[in-house]
Amino acid sequence: MNEKQRKEQSQINQVDPADVKSEQENLQRLKSKTSDDFLKYFEATYEPPNMKKAKKRLRKEVEYHDDFEIEEQFQGLGNGKKFLIRTYGCQMNEHDTEVMSGILTEMGYEATTDQNEADIILLNTCAIRENAENKVFGEIGHLKALKRENPDLIIGVCGCMSQEESVVNRILKKHQYVDLIFGTHNIHRLPQLVYNALMSKEMVVEVWSKEGDIIENLPKRREGRIKAWVNIMYGCDKFCTYCIVPYTRGKERSRRPEDIIQEIRHLAAQGYKEVTLLGQNVNAYGKDLDMDYGLGDLMDEIRKIDIPRVKFTTSHPRDFDDRLIEVLAKGGNLMPYIHLPVQSGSSEVLRVMARRYTRESYLELVRKIKEQIPNAALTTDIIVGFPNETEEQFEETVSLYHEVGFEGAYTFIFSPRDGTPAARIEDNVSEDVKKQRLHRLNEVVNEYSRKAMEKYKGKIVKVLVEGTSKSNDDKLAGYTERGKLVNFEGPKSAIGEIVNVKITETKTWTLDGEMVEETVAEPVEVI
Known part of the structure; x- marks a missing residue:
């Protein structure tokens, strides 16, 4: 890495457009204070959604960073440890989870689906509907007992909910066992944030109200x-x-x-x-x-x-x-x-x-x-x-x-x-x-x-086979080109392939069928 790339990397990993350094200094001064002091600080520095101001935001030129890498001091931080990320909401959140999983994996962590063996649990949240928020807060409540049993467990809340003032305030007041809160614009800073959460005895909060630049080459799992x-x-x-x-x-x-x-x-x-x-x-x-x-x-x-x-x-x-x-x-x-x-x-x-x-x-x-x-x-x-x-x-x-x-x-x-x-x-x-x-x-x-x-009854459709059916492990399941879910009998070797399936039964939301040979004379129907 040349000097210019090192400088760019330093900017990616260490500098917030709103000057993270001064924010971190303020946070350090609050380490010895109470949660009420921290809450007052957050309320004073966080700017809630304001439509008029947001609509006036400038289209400043976005900077593109191509050389993301995990700094040496964070490499191996997760060796011998495991992480679990629970994802709520849209495909964008699912993709953010892939990025966070990739970063944690490169730090040495191993993915797990068992919360009892996880060293880090992140809740990647959605703010679109109230019901989604209620689910997340319910899950935060359930994790309290786990934190009591394992004080070294890092619990983090990220995603869209973390960008809301009322959400952060609620966590600060009622769920002080949460270790880490960060927003949607600073996922690339996850190594630093995890390190801060491990080293600190206080909750680590980093929520940027300003959008970040575009970071390419982020690892994905x-x-x-x-x-x-x-x-x-x-x-x-x-x-x-x-x-x-x-x-x-x-x-x-x-x-x-x-x-x-x-x-x-x-x-x-x-x-x-x-x-x-x-x-x-x-x-x-x-x-x-x-x-x-x-x-x-x-x-x-x-x-x-x-x-x-x-x-x-x-x-x-x-x-x-x-x-x-x-x-x-x-x-x-x-x-x-x-x-x-x-x-x-x-x-x-x-x-x-x-x-x-x-x-x-x-x-x-x-x-x-x-x-x-x-x-x-x-x-x-x-x-x-x-x-x-x-x-x-x-x-x-x-x-x-x-x-x-x-x-x-x-x-x-x-x-x-x-x-x-x-x-x-x-x-x-x-x-x-x-x-x-x-x-x-x-x-x-x-x-x-x-x-x-x-309309699909008796027709032959092309199905991308994604795995076994959720309702029957003996059947395969996949989607047509037009987004229809098909359950059918076939060999496990077909998973990951696009195969021809003849539809034998139709339901309100799914289709049933049987796999047919590619050499079948009957043409594949376009509905």
């Missing part, structure tokens, strides 16, 4: 060798009024195209069969780059890489442009599966949500997609019971579902998140009404899923 996630961008600039993500994940920052393509080529060389491109708002990719280059251009290049399946999530209708549709229509290894969250079928509700599209423009986008990609399977996200949603507005959502004919949906009752504008809206709709509406919507969702599945 991926689960399996079949499917892989590749992060192409971070953050979101949409500021939907119900969503905490722009505050917890920061502004949009795109990775360089060449770094993404190199990573995918490496995965292809390793034999991976499927890659999912990740981003909080994945089709805003490239808008912050100093070039005319978007997700469609990136997909067009990835399309030429020898990897069987490529898809992306999650997209925003406002950024789903004609170039992307044009590229997806070329097919090949680009999967005809598009997750396109609509959230509501009412233009008025969409306006209050600050989604910045209308019912009509969403339906026009769907028309374009179906026209150019006739075999595309469309799925969506829907929020029921947004504050003051009327019965008529709810029925507009149901009618939009019928009009589009989605093949699946993730449906939720609105969950207010502290610091977001929607959380401050006085709501006149009862929880019982919201639950009834969710039930009614889910009946429609199930109906359309069942109809979509029925």
